[in-house]
Amino acid sequence: xxxxxxGAVVDALRRVTVQVRTGGSGLGGGVVWxxxxxxxTNAHVAxxxxxxxxxxxxRVASARVVARDRRRDLAALELDGSLPAGEAAVLRExxxxxxxxxxxxxxxxxxxxxxxxxxxxxxxxxDEADRPPRWIRADLRLAPGFSGGPLADAAGxxxxxxxxxxxxxxxAVPAAAVERWLRRTRLPAEAELGVGVAR
Amino acid sequence: MSGxxxxxxxxxxxxxxxxxxxxxxxxxxxxxxxxGVHWRPGVIVATNxxxxxxxxxxxxxxxxxxxAATLAGRDPSTDLAVLKVAGSxxxxxSLRIDAPPxxxxxxxxxxxxxxxxxxxxxxxxxxxxxxxxxxxxxEIDALVRLDVAIYDGFSGGPLIDGEGxVLGIxxxxxxxxxxxxxxxxxxxxxxxxxxxxxxxxxxxxxIGTQPVRIPASLVGKLQLTSDVGLLVVSVEAGGPADRGxxxxxxxxxxxxxxxxxxxDDILAKLGRxxxxxxxxxxxxxxxxxxTLSLTAGERxxxxxx
Numbered sequence: 001x002x003x004x005x006x007g008a009v010v011d012a013l014r015r016v017t018v019q020v021r022t023g024g025s026g027l028g029g030g031v032v033w034x035x036x037x038x039x040x041t042n043a044h045v046a047x048x049x050x051x052x053x054x055x056x057x058x059r060v061a062s063a064r065v066v067a068r069d070r071r072r073d074l075a076a077l078e079l080d081g082s083l084p085a086g087e088a089a090v091l092r093e094x095x096x097x098x099x100x101x102x103x104x105x106x107x108x109x110x111x112x113x114x115x116x117x118x119x120x121x122x123x124x125x126x127d128e129a130d131r132p133p134r135w136i137r138a139d140l141r142l143a144p145g146f147s148g149g150p151l152a153d154a155a156g157x158x159x160x161x162x163x164x165x166x167x168x169x170x171x172a173v174p175a176a177a178v179e180r181w182l183r184r185t186r187l188p189a190e191a192e193l194g195v196g197v198a199r
Numbered sequence: 200m201s202g203x204x205x206x207x208x209x210x211x212x213x214x215x216x217x218x219x220x221x222x223x224x225x226x227x228x229x230x231x232x233x234x235g236v237h238w239r240p241g242v243i244v245a246t247n248x249x250x251x252x253x254x255x256x257x258x259x260x261x262x263x264x265x266x267a268a269t270l271a272g273r274d275p276s277t278d279l280a281v282l283k284v285a286g287s288x289x290x291x292x293s294l295r296i297d298a299p300p301x302x303x304x305x306x307x308x309x310x311x312x313x314x315x316x317x318x319x320x321x322x323x324x325x326x327x328x329x330x331x332x333x334x335x336x337x338e339i340d341a342l343v344r345l346d347v348a349i350y351d352g353f354s355g356g357p358l359i360d361g362e363g364x365v366l367g368i369x370x371x372x373x374x375x376x377x378x379x380x381x382x383x384x385x386x387x388x389x390x391x392x393x394x395x396x397x398x399x400x401x402x403x404x405x406i407g408t409q410p411v412r413i414p415a416s417l418v419g420k421l422q423l424t425s426d427v428g429l430l431v432v433s434v435e436a437g438g439p440a441d442r443g444x445x446x447x448x449x450x451x452x453x454x455x456x457x458x459x460x461x462x463d464d465i466l467a468k469l470g471r472x473x474x475x476x477x478x479x480x481x482x483x484x485x486x487x488x489x490t491l492s493l494t495a496g497e498r499x500x501x502x503x504x
Contacts, residue, residue, distance in 0.1 A: 005204050099319050100215030100308060102208035120211060120308075122350070123318045139320035139348055154208035168348055 006118070009104060009156040014114045016089040016158075017106045017149050019054040020077070022047050029107045029149025030077065031158060033178075034088040039077040040178055041148030042163050043068050046075035053079060055086065056114055067185040073163050074173060074181055089150060091175045092157035096133075097121050102154040103138050105162050105170065107146030117141050122169055133174060136160045140170040214363035215308060215319045221292040221365075222356060224259035224312040225268075225282070227252055232259070234311040234356035235282065236368060237289045243282040244390055245355040247273045248372035250280045258284055263315050272393030276337030276401065277381060278372045281393040292357060295364035296383045301327050301343060308359050309345070309369050309378075313352020322347030333373050336401055336466050343367065343380040353378070402473035403498030405438025406431055408451060410461055413483070421488050427460050428452050428483060443493035446484065453481040469495060 020030040020041050028045030030053065032038070039053060046065050053061045063077035097103070101121045109115050119140025125133035138151060142165050151160040151172040160172030221237040225245050233249030235258065243258060250256065250273065258268045266284050273280035304323050311318045328342040345358070349371055357365040358380045367380035392399055408429035418426050428450040434441050445451075451459055454468045455478050468478065473495045480491045 005202070009204060098212040098216065099219070099317050100208075100212040100321075102204060102211065120319060120321045122320060123316050125316060137318075139350075154204040167350060169350060 006104075009152070009154070010106065010116045012156045013104060013106045013116075013150060013152050013158075014056045015087050017056065017114065019108050019113055020045050020148055021052040021054070022050070027108055027111070027145060028147045029145070029162070031089050031148075031150045031161065032086060033076075033182075034091075036086050036088045037079045039063060039079065040161060040182075041075050041077065042161065043070045043073045043075045045148040046077060051077055053077065054113075059086075067182075069181060069185075072173060072177070072181060074161070074178060076182065076185070089158040090156070091179070092153050092155075092159045096124065097136070097153055097159055099124055103140060103159070104152045104154070104156070105138075105140055105142060105146055105149060106152075107142070107149040107162065109143035109145035112145075115145075117146075119170070134177070135163075136172040136174050138170040138172065142170045146170075210361055211308065211321065214359055214361055215310060215317065217363035218292065218308075218357060218359045218365060219310055219312075219317040219319075220261050220290040222261065222310050222312045222317060223289075224314055224352075225249065225256065225355060226259070226265075227256040231313050231351045233354055234313065234352055236292050236355070236357045236365060238292055238294075238386070238390055240291055241283055241285065242271070242390065242394065243268065243284060244368055244386055245280050245282060246368065246370045246372055247275050247278045247280045248370070249354050256282060258282065259312070259315060260289055261312075261317070272397035274337065274389055274393060274399040276333055276335040276399065277339060277385065277389050278333070278337070278370050279368065279381065279386060279389045279393070281390050292365040293363060294383050294387070295360060295366055296387060301341070301366060301382075303327055306361055307345065307347065307366065308361075309347045309349075309353060309356055310359060311350065311352040311356035313350075318350065318352065320348045320350060320353075332463070332466055336469070337373075337399075338385075338470060339373075340382045340385045343382060345369070345378045345380060347378055349376075349378050400471045400474050401498045402469040402471065402476075402495035403438075404440040404445075404465065404469070404493060404495055405435030406440045406445065406465075407433035408462060408465065411450060413450065417483070417486070421483070423452065423488075425452070425458050425460065429459055429461070429465070431482075439496035440493055443480070444491050445480065445482070445493060448484075450483040451480060452483060452488070454478055 016032045018030045030039040030041035067076040122137040122139040150158045224232040225235045228251040235243045235245035238244040268282040271281040325346040326344045331342040367382045411430040
């Protein structure tokens with residue numbers, strides 16, 4: 001029963017996880033954000049101005065980098081043309097995950113698209129209630145190729161963007177921080193992004 | 200769509216939250232603090248190797264307050280130390296001592312508090328073996344190996360089950376950096392003794408030995424069952440073996456009727472209950488087998504067998 005459920009959660013997550021290729025360099029992940037024409041990834045994944053996006057179902061699109069923040073290691077890509085509106089990631093709403101909660105990552109390590117790993121939340125930084133954590137730290141085995149892909153909770157709701165590995169721990173930029181960054185960034189889609197999370 | 204996964208997630212987070220109320224940070228070394236567990240009211244158990252000083256030790260409680268702690272005792276052989284904190288209304292750990300027994304494959308969490316925030320990693324019990332003796336002679340009830348990632352500040356934290364019960368104290372300081380758990384029963388026993396005496400009693404003989412092969416002719420002549428013995432290469436002056444008449448050059452064959460083939464075999468005969476008790480030692484001296492009576496003494500701190 002758990003096997004079926006985990007498979008279903010991972011399948012849903014894969015549908016909103018894309019491969020991001022820029023130039024001749026490496027490959028990273030990305031998350032189809034709401035609205036569905038926007039892909040969020042790491043700045044270190046989307047190095048150039050343009051990227052080639054591959055969806056899990058094989059569709060391919062080209063995309064333009066519309067915002068990049070090296071300090072937060074975030075980049076936003078907008079898909080070219082009128083791609084049929086696909087699914088966008090469902091973001092987790094408060095309450096924030098707790099230490100010990102299950103987390104699932106999807107990425108593309110070493111040319112294996114849509115690989116998944118299961119772990120738990122390792123630490124939630126800071127007890128200051130009004131200051132959101134800078135990182136979600138997870139006890140989760142990541143490899144190169146997971147960068148830019150989603151970290152999700154047990155229901156498949158995205159809680160962060162996998163960004164780096166340090167001391168064996170996975171570090172993800174919280175989804176809420178991505179939303180705040182998008183709101184602050186003057187994107188064409190800003191008005192639509194201001195409405196919060198679609199379910 | 201994912202009721203089972205979500206309830207598992209909730210159970211794990213609940214277990215972490217409940218057990219985490221008894222996990223503290225211990226400031227007794229440079230750089231990163233280590234972890235400790237509030238074992239009994241006012242008593243915190245930690246790992247010895249992460250406590251680098253005997254004084255000026257402080258403890259950060261789950262509510263982020265920091266209080267002074269005093270070192271009640273430490274035992275390098277089991278890598279445990281006991282601290283006392285005054286007037287704390289801290290939650291004590293819910294212990295799972297021996298029952299139900301730990302099983303290979305059981306889902307477990309390792310908690311730590313290397314600072315104000317609680318941390319957790321998860322995995323499974325990878326093997327459970329019988330009692331073992333650490334290289335310093337510490338007696339540990341079971342060898343519990345973990346398939347759990349070790350992060351900074353892991354040592355001194357508890358291993359917990361899915362219900363938040365404490366199964367033991369984790370350390371990377373006993374088996375060359377490999378994660379092992381000191382079972383709760385061992386921790387409880389050592390903590391009790393450290394609180395009473397400040398140290399752990401351990402029997403010792405005061406000898407150094409080296410394995411030697413006994414010539415076949417002598418094995419035949421003396422009708423020995425083994426062709427290996429332990430040549431006594433040092434005898435501590437006035438020590439238990441010296442007082443019992445053991446001499447340099449004797450070849451030790453048996454202790455209490457058990458053949459000894461290396462120093463570990465001697466250690467195995469020197470449990471904490473042996474102090475002050477006579478032991479029969481069978482030795483070869485001058486080509487003849489003779490039996491001596493040795494009375495193990497209490498080993499001074501930080502000395503080998």
